[in-house]
Amino acid sequence: MTYNALNNQFLTINYQPGKEHQGPKTFEALQQERYDFSCGLPTFREWMNDEEVLMVDVREPDEKPEVEGFKHRKIPLGILTEKLSELQGHKVVLFCKTGVRSEKGAAMLRELGVDAYHLMIDIEVLRSIKQD
Numbered sequence: 001m002t003y004n005a006l007n008n009q010f011l012t013i014n015y016q017p018g019k020e021h022q023g024p025k026t027f028e029a030l031q032q033e034r035y036d037f038s039c040g041l042p043t044f045r046e047w048m049n050d051e052e053v054l055m056v057d058v059r060e061p062d063e064k065p066e067v068e069g070f071k072h073r074k075i076p077l078g079i080l081t082e083k084l085s086e087l088q089g090h091k092v093v094l095f096c097k098t099g100v101r102s103e104k105g106a107a108m109l110r111e112l113g114v115d116a117y118h119l120m121i122d123i124e125v126l127r128s129i130k131q132d
Contacts, residue, residue, distance in 0.1 A: 095119035
């Protein structure tokens with residue numbers, strides 16, 4: 001359960017074990033994990049005013065809630081690779097509601113040579129952020 005003090009709301013997240021990735025089994029395996037392709041709120045605030053960084057919402061067009069307050073593009077995950085030419089040459093930060101699709105999209109883009117990251121921030125927190 002998480003608590004958002006800005007709007008006095010609770011969010012309960014139910015987890016189930018995944019079959020694809022169970023996480024590192026040893027400390028040595030943990031040290032080998034690549035966590036540097038995600039960014040949190042401090043990094044996001046730094047990057048959101050950088051003209052070379054593209055913020056991309058990978059949710060479907062009809063998904064709510066809307067995100068406003070900072071410049072970003074909407075490119076659903078399903079057509080992300082079709083828009084590759086628009087993304088190349090930029091640092092790309094993807095976001096979605098929970099981070100699952102943005103993490104998958106960032107991995108796909110990195111395989112195609114794009115400097116891509118995914119945002120590890122709940123969508124409700126993201127909605128409260130305003131660009132300087």
